[in-house]
Amino acid sequence: MIENDDFIIEFRKAAELPSANWVEWIHESKGRTHCMECLVLDKCWFTFDNKPMYPKHPFCHCKIQQIPYEFVVRVAKAESAYSKIDPYLFDTNGKYGHGKNKVFESWGYTINDALWLQREIERQGFNKYISGDYYLGKLNEQGQRINIRIELERKNGTGTVSFVSGWMVRPNGYITLNTPYGGK
Ligand SMILES: [Zn+2]
CATH class of the missing domain: 3.30.70 (Alpha-Beta Plaits)
Structure with a gap:
């Protein structure tokens, strides 16, 4: 009680x-x-x-x-497709060449962390969205984008790192991940 x-x-x-x-x-x-x-x-x-x-x-x-x-x-909900992490973020099939995998690997994260990262980005995305802790991004006929800062502990050392994730706002408090790593 x-x-x-x-x-x-x-x-x-x-x-x-x-x-x-x-x-x-x-x-x-x-x-x-x-x-x-x-x-x-x-x-x-x-x-x-x-x-x-x-x-x-x-x-x-x-x-x-x-x-x-x-x-x-x-009612609000934040969701990320697993494919945003694997293969996209870690570039597991070498198709994207964006180098974002290198950034995460420099913090000690590997493809083995993909599922955890997906859930953690969803968790922080949800908490920050319902706290109003987001930045309005581009609005066009596809929708209103918002940016949310994600913080992670370095796996291979001490301290935290942070980066900006990109989301799309959908009806009824639903946000979906566009890009896990949009920049620093
Ligand atoms: Zn109008």
């Missing part, structure tokens, strides 16, 4: 943070023309302080509607 109470107190504290103020973008297709950028934002969730420019254009019929933080925490 103590644990539950603690959770409630923590939750109340968190709910008072500006980052706990979440909104859903709602695209209203009243006009004859459909703005593709507004259409891809439909039902996407952002913190009020860290949302795409609103309204996006003159005569934009989109709305933003507040959603309870508790709901965000419960």
Whole structure:
């Protein structure tokens, strides 16, 4: 019971943070023309302080509607396809030549860590997204991208390293990994 109470107190504290103020973008297709950028934002969730420019254009019929933080925490989800790590990140078939595998190998990570890395990037991505700890990236007709900083312990030494991962915002609090390593 103590644990539950603690959770409630923590939750109340968190709910008072500006980052706990979440909104859903709602695209209203009243006009004859459909703005593709507004259409891809439909039902996407952002913190009020860290949302795409609103309204996006003159005569934009989109709305933003507040959603309870508790709901965000419960429903939001971050997912990465395993293929983003293997073969992509570690370039296991030598097809990409991006050198990102070298960066991870210099920190002591190998293909044996691929599954763990996938889960860890999802875990941090989820936690940072629901904390509003993300940066808005490019928005186009494919969707709104966000960047999230991932921190890892070096496996072959002491200290932590960090890098930026790229995600796509999808409806209902769902984000999917575009690129595990987008840069430092
Ligand atoms: Zn609009």
